[in-house]
Amino acid sequence: MGLAGVNALRAGGEDKANVQNAVDFIATLRQTPDKSTLPIGRDVVVIGGGMTAVDAAVQSKLLGAENVTIVYRRGQEKMSASGYEQEHATSAGVRIICNAAPVAVHGEAAVAEVEFAYTEDSADGLKLTAQTFRLKADQVFKAIGQSLTGAPEGLTLTGGKIGTDAAGRTTLAGVWAGGDCAVGGDDLTVTAVAQGRDAAEDIHAQLSAKGA
Ligand SMILES: Cc1cc2nc3c(=O)[nH]c(=O)nc-3n(C[C@H](O)[C@H](O)[C@H](O)COP(=O)(O)OP(=O)(O)OC[C@H]3O[C@@H](n4cnc5c(N)ncnc54)[C@H](O)[C@@H]3O)c2cc1C
Numbered sequence: 001m002g003l004a005g006v007n008a009l010r011a012g013g014e015d016k017a018n019v020q021n022a023v024d025f026i027a028t029l030r031q032t033p034d035k036s037t038l039p040i041g042r043d044v045v046v047i048g049g050g051m052t053a054v055d056a057a058v059q060s061k062l063l064g065a066e067n068v069t070i071v072y073r074r075g076q077e078k079m080s081a082s083g084y085e086q087e088h089a090t091s092a093g094v095r096i097i098c099n100a101a102p103v104a105v106h107g108e109a110a111v112a113e114v115e116f117a118y119t120e121d122s123a124d125g126l127k128l129t130a131q132t133f134r135l136k137a138d139q140v141f142k143a144i145g146q147s148l149t150g151a152p153e154g155l156t157l158t159g160g161k162i163g164t165d166a167a168g169r170t171t172l173a174g175v176w177a178g179g180d181c182a183v184g185g186d187d188l189t190v191t192a193v194a195q196g197r198d199a200a201e202d203i204h205a206q207l208s209a210k211g212a
Contacts, residue, residue, distance in 0.1 A: 036129030041139025048143030168199035
């Protein structure tokens with residue numbers, strides 16, 4: 001099932017025009033044969049710290065955006081995008097700002113600026129400080145994670161994902177889960193494929209045992 005839901009920023013003004021989910025942008029980009037027809041902002045701000053954020057930022061730069069900035073709420077070492085991905089972004093001309101979280105999206109009908117507060121990450125959790133700054137933006141991509149939606153009733157969820165055993169069996173007889181929607185793993189294609197294979201083998205073994 002993957003993770004079809006997109007997390008909200010929970011910052012005032014995020015419903016303004018040109019504030020978009022990064023996943024939707026990437027989906028459109030991948031399905032557009034002539035990329036030169038895709039509109040892109042001059043000042044693009046990407047909020048998030050994972051592969052989706054890096055992907056949206058690098059693609060924005062390649063489409064011709066002048067300034068592209070990724071803003072991540074925790075320290076750089078906590079970004080889920082690997083060091084390689086981060087370098088991929090910076091070498092494409094993307095700026096990365098860490099320890100800052102969005103507090104408001106400003107503009108009339110469309111976004112014009114995003115306001116951030118610097119954060120402090122302590123044992124008590126992430127706290128916003130009183131120190132704020134604004135980034136000019138005519139396009140904002142939200143890449144702050146995806147969530148599970150529409151899971152069949154009766155499945156046990158842990159941390160918002162479907163719990164399974166090592167073979168991918170869920171708590172519901174006859175239902176297996178794997179990939180992004182399941183607990184564990186690292187939300188990579190190779191993991192989803194491997195878990196799909198493991199589940200298929202287990203389903204085959206179970207059906208074969210019934211037939212014997
Ligand atoms: C922008 C971006 C960049 C990424 N880059 C990388 C990368 O470089 N390398 C990498 O390894 N991973 C990357 N990933 C992660 C990778 O895409 C996922 O880990 C992988 O696709 C998970 O596979 P999945 O089968 O669990 O879910 P998905 O690929 O999300 O597939 C789930 C499918 O199930 C369908 N579905 C949902 N509900 C139902 C239903 N009720 N009935 C029928 N169908 C349903 C959905 O429409 C979807 O097609 C990236 C992800 C994103 C968003």
